[in-house]
Amino acid sequence: MKHIIQFATVFLLLTGCGNKNNQKSASEEQSEEKGIVVTQNQFDSNSLTLGTMEKRTFPKMVETSGMIDVPPENRASVTAFMGGFVKKTSLLIGDRVKKGQLLVTLENQEFVQMQQEYLEVFNQLDFLKAEFERNQTLFDEKIASQKNFLQAKSNYEMAKARYQGLREQLQMLNISPSKVEQGQISPEAAIYAPISGSIIQMNVGRGSYVSPATEILEIVDNSHVHLELTVFEKDILKVKKGQKIQFKIPEASEETFNAEVHLVGASIDGAKRSIQVHGHLEREDENFLPGMFVDAMIMTDTIKTWSLPEEAVIESEGSHFVLRLLGKEDGGYTFERVAVKPGNTFDGHTEIIRTEWSETDQFLTKGVFDLIGG
Template identity: 30%
Template sequence: MKRISLYILFIVFTFSCGKKENTDEKQEKTIENSVKLSDEQIKTIGLTTTLLQQKAIDKTIRLNGKVTVSPSHLVSVSSIIGGRVKSISVLPGNHFKKGQLLAVLEDEQFVQLQQDYLIAKAKLESARLDYERQKGLNSNKASSDKTFQLAEAEYKTIAVTKKALEEKLKLIYINPETLTAENISSSVAIKAPFNGVVSKIIVNTGQYVNASEILMELINTDGLLLSLKAFESNITGLYVGQKILAYTNQNPDKKLKAKIISVVPNIENDGSADIVARFSASYPEVISGLYINANVTLKNFNTGSLPEKSIVSFENNNYVFEKTNDNVFVLTPVKIGNSSNGFTEIIDSEKLIDKKIVEKGAYDLLMALKNQVQE
């Protein structure tokens, strides 16, 4: 170490002398961000060079895109029977829980439907008793087959009517099991069918809506998806089930867990492919249309790499020294990725293809260059 340090001082000294005395070509000189060494100095430092290599490294890539909603999780709320909007209990953007009141509709048709159901329910019990009685009489030949068949048909017809009315009540959010003559109401409460967020409200209080007319749109947050873009060169490293960490531009430090559910097998004209991911948990800050980024680690991904010792850092930037003709070493900025087994990924590796890059001695060159700048 002492010999190297003394030699670095020697290099710096010769740089200074070169400026003052204009000595011969064996003395080093700097040309902007480059250093020139003699063969003897290269030998003393033990400087070696290497070439860009393809290595299997755990490479982290960044994808970007936006939050979308699965079509199956974007729900339009309506009523099978028209009515007047009595009240609305939510606003666009509001989060809600399953079973929470969203709106109330009122109309005399609701009363009629409940009445028809309760009458059918009462008739069914009477028809059932008559059917059972006629069945017993017929088995003993105390009544004709025709009388028994009429009782059976009446019972089954009313059963169908009751069942149909029961299903209609469910569609307007009325529980037939708890409905009695005492709690018939002219209004119905529309409640949330799941946990989610209000996307859009289309009607207003006092407005009359027709049957099946949409009142509002809801988003089931379980259906929020990440629609991301990946470049063709990275597609082979992406797969269904792969975990990713997403983040917003507003809060990049908070990572949102997600998992890839689809890699669309189609390359667009711009060389990208669509990647679809689903969030692993519910995040209140995530809304449809939000622009988002995601980091994905590609395991054992072949990528342009250099030995770790080739890379030097200065003022929060990373560099390598490229050897050109006449023993000139040029400080070249690079963007680095992950490191593995002594090698570091060079993200912008294209510019270093077939270039001689300093491996051993890169740090010595950087110290010489820094000291020269200080001079």
């Protein structure tokens, strides 16, 4: 009898637990069926809004990356035509210079020797010219021999060529030939800025020796910057001149900037299987600096499709959801959480790849994150 009573007790306990579990499961199913309920007061106090899907134009994008750069004519590498020791320079990286401004003064005894040679040839030129003209006259009158005439002509032409060559070399060193002709010889040569801009590299200091192969400094003019993007082979045929570009500078700002495809490269880089795309910026008054890394999207085509505001689509646990309005009654709103497959996001709206909904269906377009989280 005792065993029978114990068995009955255990049976009743199990039955009670089962009923409780069934009740709980039924309660969850009922809650799931009811969806998410929001009172009118909650709706108003949280500034929630409703909206319907609308058809919008979305661009098809080619993802790429690259950097901010300047045209070749806006970048100058300054070198010396002849070696020498830096006698004077007061410039630092970041200094602004104007075209024609003195950058560096070099000193070398070879400059003195070149000026001496120039002055010697200059002083001989008048004599050699007169000798040539005299022999030409005598030769024409058959008084002087052809040999003497040709020798005089050769001496004059050689001196003239040497004079012209030395003159050009002096001008390349920014040494005035006119001053040398007046006897003003200097061991110094000046180097001037070929363009206006900012110094981004300074490789020498006072007393340094520079050879003709040494880059003394580099100047960049930021007044015109552009995009240099790398597009991979699989996307090359999609990119055309005139297409719009949106880009960000991830290390510096979250802002999105606009540009346009200006040039598409004519050959593929064999190693990277890519091509260079040159883009012109919509606005150049931003603080862009050459060398800044950019992430960019090139808009290659457009498609018109259904969409919702970007805020209406929430990602949660690896899936995307929207809240569709089931009904409004008793002063409250009932929503169902629906999984969706989103497409591109552009201009504050997200493409919705789903067509079974009606155009009149309403969705929560603001405040979704507060209700279902992310």
